[in-house]
Amino acid sequence: MTTGTTAGPVVRLEGRLWGLTRRQRTTLRTTLPVVVLFLPPALLLFTLFVVLPMGEAAWYSFYNWNGYGEPEQWVGLRNYEFVLGHKVFLTALQNNGLIILVSLLVQIPLALWLANLLAHRIRGALMFRLIFFLPYVLADVAAGLIWRFVYDGDFGIVSGALQVVGSEPVFLLAERETAIWAVLAVIVWKYFGFHMMLFIAGLQAIDKEVMEAAEVDGATGWQKFFRITLPLLASTVRLSVFFSIVGSLQLFDLIMPLTGGAPGNSTHTMVSYLYQFGVVRLQIGFGSAVGVVLFVISVTLAFTYRRIFMHHD
Amino acid sequence: MTSRPASGAAGLRPDALRQSYIYAALILVAAIVIIPLAMTALGGFKTLGELRTNAFGLPRNWQWSNYGDILLSERYWLQMRNSLVIALLTVGLTLATGSMAAFVFAHVAFFGSRYLLNYFLLGLMFPAATAILPLFIRIRDLGLIDTYWAVVLPQVAFGLGLSILLMRNYFRSMPKELFDAAFVDGCGYIRFFWRMTLPLSRPILATVGIISFVSSWNSYILPLILLNSEEMYPWPLGMMVYRGEFATDWQLVLAFITLTILPTVIAFFAAQRHIIAGLTAGAVKS
Numbered sequence: 001m002t003t004g005t006t007a008g009p010v011v012r013l014e015g016r017l018w019g020l021t022r023r024q025r026t027t028l029r030t031t032l033p034v035v036v037l038f039l040p041p042a043l044l045l046f047t048l049f050v051v052l053p054m055g056e057a058a059w060y061s062f063y064n065w066n067g068y069g070e071p072e073q074w075v076g077l078r079n080y081e082f083v084l085g086h087k088v089f090l091t092a093l094q095n096n097g098l099i100i101l102v103s104l105l106v107q108i109p110l111a112l113w114l115a116n117l118l119a120h121r122i123r124g125a126l127m128f129r130l131i132f133f134l135p136y137v138l139a140d141v142a143a144g145l146i147w148r149f150v151y152d153g154d155f156g157i158v159s160g161a162l163q164v165v166g167s168e169p170v171f172l173l174a175e176r177e178t179a180i181w182a183v184l185a186v187i188v189w190k191y192f193g194f195h196m197m198l199f200i201a202g203l204q205a206i207d208k209e210v211m212e213a214a215e216v217d218g219a220t221g222w223q224k225f226f227r228i229t230l231p232l233l234a235s236t237v238r239l240s241v242f243f244s245i246v247g248s249l250q251l252f253d254l255i256m257p258l259t260g261g262a263p264g265n266s267t268h269t270m271v272s273y274l275y276q277f278g279v280v281r282l283q284i285g286f287g288s289a290v291g292v293v294l295f296v297i298s299v300t301l302a303f304t305y306r307r308i309f310m311h312h313d
Numbered sequence: 314m315t316s317r318p319a320s321g322a323a324g325l326r327p328d329a330l331r332q333s334y335i336y337a338a339l340i341l342v343a344a345i346v347i348i349p350l351a352m353t354a355l356g357g358f359k360t361l362g363e364l365r366t367n368a369f370g371l372p373r374n375w376q377w378s379n380y381g382d383i384l385l386s387e388r389y390w391l392q393m394r395n396s397l398v399i400a401l402l403t404v405g406l407t408l409a410t411g412s413m414a415a416f417v418f419a420h421v422a423f424f425g426s427r428y429l430l431n432y433f434l435l436g437l438m439f440p441a442a443t444a445i446l447p448l449f450i451r452i453r454d455l456g457l458i459d460t461y462w463a464v465v466l467p468q469v470a471f472g473l474g475l476s477i478l479l480m481r482n483y484f485r486s487m488p489k490e491l492f493d494a495a496f497v498d499g500c501g502y503i504r505f506f507w508r509m510t511l512p513l514s515r516p517i518l519a520t521v522g523i524i525s526f527v528s529s530w531n532s533y534i535l536p537l538i539l540l541n542s543e544e545m546y547p548w549p550l551g552m553m554v555y556r557g558e559f560a561t562d563w564q565l566v567l568a569f570i571t572l573t574i575l576p577t578v579i580a581f582f583a584a585q586r587h588i589i590a591g592l593t594a595g596a597v598k599s
Contacts, residue, residue, distance in 0.1 A: 031421050034502035042414035042433070042473055045406075049470035050436050053444035053451060060447060067450060114342060117335050120327050124339075130585055131343045134350075137581045137588065139531035141549040142574045145556060145566070149356070150349045155563045157352050160368020189345065197593045243596060250440040253533040257553060271442040271534075279538060284446050291443040298439040 054295065061289035066282050079289035088277075089290070092268040093297075095180060096248050099187060099269070103244035107188045108195055108237065115199035116225065129200065132193040140190065144257030147186045148173065173259055179267050183258055190254065191247065195240045202236035203229070238309045245305060249298050270294050357568030364563055379568040389572060391544060392551035395461075399536075399547055400529040402465045407472050407525045408518055414473070415480035416506050420492065430481070436474035441467070442534060449538050463539040464547075468529055476521045483517035484510055523591035530577070548573045 061079055063071035083089050114132060118125050135143060150156050151172045159169035172182040206229065214224050230237075252271035255261065261268040261276055268276065274294065278287015327335065356364055357379050358372040367373070383389050417423075418430050448467055457463040487510070495505050511518070533549040540546060543554060552573055559565045581588055 030501060031423055034421055034506075035417055035423055037503070038413035038417045038506075039429070042410040042477065043429070045410060045466060045470045046433060046436065046473050049448065049451070049467045050444070050473075051432075053447035054439075056447035056450070057444045067446075067453075114339070117338055120332075120335060122327070122332065122335060128339050128343060129589075130582065131346055133585075133589055134578070134581065135346060136592070137527065137577060138574055139533070139549050139577070141531070141533050141552060142570055142577075145552060145570055146349050146353050149353060149563060149567060152563065155356075155361070155364040155368075157349070157368050163368065189349075193346075194593070194596075197589060198597065201593060201597065239597065246440075250442065252442060253531075253549070256533070257556070271440065274442060274445070275534070278446055279449075284450065287446040291446065295439050295443040298443070302438050 057288040057291045057295070059288075060285050061292050063285040064283075065285045067284045071285065075285065079286045080293070082286065083290050083293055086277075088265040088268060089270070089273055091266060092270050092273040095267065096251070096269050098180065099184065099248040099251060100245055102184045102188065103191075103248065104241065107192050107244065108240055110188070111192045111195035111240070112199055112230075112233075112237075114192070115196045115203055116229065118196075118200060119203050129197070132196055134193065135190045136194040136197075138190075140253030141257050143186065143190050144254045147182075147189070148258050151182055174263055176263050176266050179259055179263055183255065183267050186254060186258060187251070191244075195243070198236055198240050198243075199233060202233045206232050235310075242302075242305060242310065245301055246298075249294070249301070270297075353567050354571045356564060357571050359564055361562060361564050376564065379564055380572065383565075383569055383572055388543075388551065388555075389569075392546055392548040392573070393576070395545060395551075396530055396547035396549075399461055399464050399468075400526050402461060403468045403472070403529040404522050404526050406465060406469045407476050408522060410469065411473055411476035411521065412480055412511065412514075412518065413506070415477045415484055416502075416510055418477065418481045419484035420505075421502065430477070433474050433477050436471060437478075441471045445534065445538055452539055458539060459541045459545055461545070464529075464532075464536050467535055467539070468525075468532065472525050472528065476525065479521055480514070480517055483514055487513060519587065520591045520594055523588055527588070527592065 060071055062074060062076060064073040064075045064079075065071040118129060151158055153159050153169045153171035153174070158172065162169060170178075172178045210228060210232075211224065214228055219227070248269075250271060251269045252275065255267060255269055255272040256275075259267040261272050265276075270290070271294070274287055274290040277283065278290055352369070355372065358375045358377070359367070360372075360374070360376055363372060414433070418426060452458055452463045452467070457466070491509060492505065495509060500508070530547075531549065532547075536547050536550050540550070543551070546554065552569065555569050556566050559569075
């Protein structure tokens with residue numbers, strides 16, 4: 001379509017046409033088709049299915065609306081007042097925080113440790129990597145159902161193991177005190193391999209000579225880890241934390257098959273709360289308000305984190 | 314990810330004591346990963362009564378019919394087909410629209426291109442679930458509820474931010490001389506895109522393709538809200554329905570889980586290098 005830049009009578013005209021120089025016109029003639037043809041499909045899809053719904057969520061959130069007809073019953077900030085005062089939502093928010101915390105304190109250290117072990121020249125390192133990464137590839141729904149079985153008091157393998165040593169079966173997912181911890185364990189199981197892979201990639205980028213020099217100088221394993229590996233992996237760690245935060249805020253697929261938010265609404269995340277109280281009950285206005293709250297929290301966290309910790313990565 | 318030799322780039326060969334510590338640790342973690350999966354697969358061969366009494370052993374009588382019945386049932390194949398169709402449409406549309414937009418952002422300087430790119434990157438900042446209800450209303454008003462497109466279009470839209478970012482960065486890293494030479498020879502942007510950019514960008518197209526395939530194959534919340542009838546359900550939804558129907562028959566549910574995740578596991582081990590590189594590179598480069 002835009003085969004030539006020199007040929008064509010329009011371009012040969014000297015001087016200005018429509019206030020543009022010849023050079024500008026040439027640029028326009030060659031770039032306009034590609035911009036007009038190539039950009040709109042993506043732009044349309046993105047606007048229609050991501051940006052507009054987000055704007056509409058803000059609009060619907062001021063109404064009490066079941067989704068039929070037009071939203072008419074204006075309720076002002078009532079939906080927001082209800083969300084922010086709802087105990088179940090606050091528990092969900094707390095659970096999201098807990099997921100981030102466990103990720104920081106358990107998952108990332110575990111991933112770092114394993115990445116470090118696998119950096120040694122040992123047989124089977126590749127096989128171990130594959131095994132550790134496998135849960136990440138499985139769908140959250142499948143992992144959730146598998147662990148629902150694992151935790152099942154009557155048929156599951158946790159109780160089966162307890163039986164072997166002669167104690168009573170436990171129903172971890174049915175008790176308020178244990179359910180959220182059982183869920184957190186599954187999250188670590190599912191995602192540590194992903195973080196480990198990030199660290200392995202980071203470790204491979206570290207110059208071998210630095211390590212060898214440290215060994216020649218007689219550094220111990222711990223010294224090498226804290227003085228060399230960790231500082232050099234700092235940007236990977238920051239990235240890993242970022243993914244934990246984002247992942248926590250999106251967590252839904254794993255919750256539904258495991259607990260569906262039960263027992264006593266104690267294991268909801270913000271998204272499963274939105275589903276339970278907005279979608280299931282077709283409370284479009286209320287659900288949209290939850291969405292807006294989630295949006296504000298996500299964007300604030302993501303921006304703040306990037307600004308503070310990742311500004312020069 | 315670089316493709317350096319797998320066996321530890323930085324490390325030396327550890328001594329015997331340290332080696333046994335490393336293996337003990339690795340085997341322990343591997344066991345925690347594998348035992349739930351293995352017991353799920355084995356549990357599918359047991360009877361319900363045996364699940365209760367014999368949690369870890371091999372089945373006394375292998376119940377092949379648990380698996381056989383599912384494999385002979387229509388629903389299993391239908392779900393797999395639905396998932397596959399949705400994933401392929403998602404990948405195709407993501408690659409087509411994403412690569413074109415990325416090409417413009419990489420090579421064409423026009424007024425406002427920077428703002429437009431940032432506009433797309435907005436999509437990376439918040440979870441898809443935030444706007445799920447308005448999305449439902451929109452899809453419903455478009456008359457798309459219960460069609461493949463109901464799931465495909467939003468999935469593509471939500472994946473565009475990352476896809477465009479990854480592809481733009483790759484396109485930009487191509488030598489500029491290539492472009493200048495083609496341009497002097499009278500090759501326009503669009504022809505350059507077809508003849509040069511796409512053929513030279515197979516690695517990044519594969520990465521984006523893998524990311525969008527895996528996330529579509531595993532996705533749950535969008536189909537849950539945008540599909541109504543069971544004939545349209547992809548496997549994660551079908552699995553939940555099956556579990557709801559056979560809530561008390563864990564052995565059947567386990568067989569069903571095993572059969573539905575089997576393709577993922579096989580594909581993972583068959584193409585592990587590409588899948589791991591794709592999924593982690595996508596994360597690191599974003």
